[in-house]
Amino acid sequence: MNQVYLDNASTTRVSNEVKEAILPYFSDFFGNPSSVHEFGKKPKVLLEETRELIADFLKCEPSEIFFTACGTESNNTAIKGFAFNFLNSEKNHIITSNIEHPSVLETVLFLRDKFNFDVTIVKADREGRILPEQIEKAITEKTFLISVMHANNELGTINDISAISELAKSRGIFLHSDTVQSIGKMKFYLKNLGLDAASLSAHKIYGPKGIGILYLKQNRDIEKLLHGGGQERGLRSGTENIPLIAGLKKTIELLKEKIDDDIAHYTFLNNYLKSQLSEHFADGISYNSPEKNVLQNIVNIKIDYRKFKYEPEMLIVMLDLRGIAVSGGSACHSGALKPSKVLMELGLTEKEALSSIRVSFGRYNTKEDIDYFIQVLKNILLSN
Numbered sequence: 001m002n003q004v005y006l007d008n009a010s011t012t013r014v015s016n017e018v019k020e021a022i023l024p025y026f027s028d029f030f031g032n033p034s035s036v037h038e039f040g041k042k043p044k045v046l047l048e049e050t051r052e053l054i055a056d057f058l059k060c061e062p063s064e065i066f067f068t069a070c071g072t073e074s075n076n077t078a079i080k081g082f083a084f085n086f087l088n089s090e091k092n093h094i095i096t097s098n099i100e101h102p103s104v105l106e107t108v109l110f111l112r113d114k115f116n117f118d119v120t121i122v123k124a125d126r127e128g129r130i131l132p133e134q135i136e137k138a139i140t141e142k143t144f145l146i147s148v149m150h151a152n153n154e155l156g157t158i159n160d161i162s163a164i165s166e167l168a169k170s171r172g173i174f175l176h177s178d179t180v181q182s183i184g185k186m187k188f189y190l191k192n193l194g195l196d197a198a199s200l201s202a203h204k205i206y207g208p209k210g211i212g213i214l215y216l217k218q219n220r221d222i223e224k225l226l227h228g229g230g231q232e233r234g235l236r237s238g239t240e241n242i243p244l245i246a247g248l249k250k251t252i253e254l255l256k257e258k259i260d261d262d263i264a265h266y267t268f269l270n271n272y273l274k275s276q277l278s279e280h281f282a283d284g285i286s287y288n289s290p291e292k293n294v295l296q297n298i299v300n301i302k303i304d305y306r307k308f309k310y311e312p313e314m315l316i317v318m319l320d321l322r323g324i325a326v327s328g329g330s331a332c333h334s335g336a337l338k339p340s341k342v343l344m345e346l347g348l349t350e351k352e353a354l355s356s357i358r359v360s361f362g363r364y365n366t367k368e369d370i371d372y373f374i375q376v377l378k379n380i381l382l383s384n
């Protein structure tokens with residue numbers, strides 16, 4: 001059976017070059033970068049070279065880059081780190097949106113419930129856009145932090161972070177953004193976004209799982225979450241994961257080389273998928289992803305369940321049984337799907353959300369993958 005992976009916004013396959021770059025750091029160069037002796041030297045050089053490479057790619061200073069274990073940790077560190085500096089302060093208000101990744105939303109709710117921070121959750125519009133004017137309305141004298149994602153993981157919708165940054169700066173508020181989905185899928189420089197902090201993760205860009213990046217602008221002195229030996233300039237204790245940092249270095253080197261081709265490839269697949277969908281299903285298919293200001297690698301499709309004979313809650317499973325991996329809501333105990341929370345937040349009904357699927361392309365997908373997906377979808381939707 002054909003196996004087609006169209007769930008690259010969830011995670012990506014590690015490229016062979018990255019795998020090869022990781023291995024020597026388990027055995028040949030296993031030293032601790034904090035060691036004074038010879039064994040520590042190569043890992044230490046790798047650590048600092050990787051920091052410089054990332055800073056150069058994202059256009060920021062190497063001293064603004066910190067290694068973490070994942071995007072989730074970066075989000076937690078940034079948000080809790082700012083908040084813990086404002087414990088028992090007059091300023092106790094945080095703004096975020098209703099369609100953030102759980103590693104942002106749950107963190108902010110934790111701060112509200114356990115530490116009495118005041119939280120405003122701004123509603124995204126129907127396309128998943130978090131509008132600067134909505135953020136502006138939510139700002140009070142007490143706001144110290146805004147956290148808004150750069151691009152949404154289910155829809156691909158890109159937010160105008162620079163406009164939100166202007167607002168934040170003019171009111172003396174810190175701005176954090178989850179850029180886990182946008183890195184490598186669109187071109188941007190951190191210095192142009194005007195952020196105080198940003199979160200990134202290697203496994204969405206053909207790197208290994210378990211390594212993330214926190215960007216923290218110079219002189220933003222946040223509270224640490226991990227206390228210990230003082231690695232990462234005291235912000236993130238714990239012996240650095242040198243093998244995965246070697247993998248991250250190769251990941252960024254490849255991304256630097258391939259980003260233009262990657263984006264062109266996602267755009268080609270996006271246009272091809274949409275043309276095929278309209279040819280074979282006409283107006284039976286529409287899109288939850290917006291037309292403009294959207295990542296090209298993500299297409300959130302809504303199937304008109306009234307036009308076809310199928311069970312929406314079983315669609316992803318039926319695709320999976322035919323070798324196609326896409327995503328939708330989250331699995332419940334019976335193996336059927338619960339509707340996506342993000343789509344429900346946008347105002348879709350439960351049935352509409354269940355009839356929606358996220359297709360996300362990667363570097364290794366081909367036109368033939370789309371052809372197979374269309375063939376399988378026709379088989380499921382049109383065969384009854």
Ligand code: PLP
Binds near residue numbers: 010
């Ligand atoms: N933020 C967004 C928008 C994501 O899509 C993800 C991963 O799905 C994360 C954060 C979490 O990243 P990680 O899996 O590295 O913890």
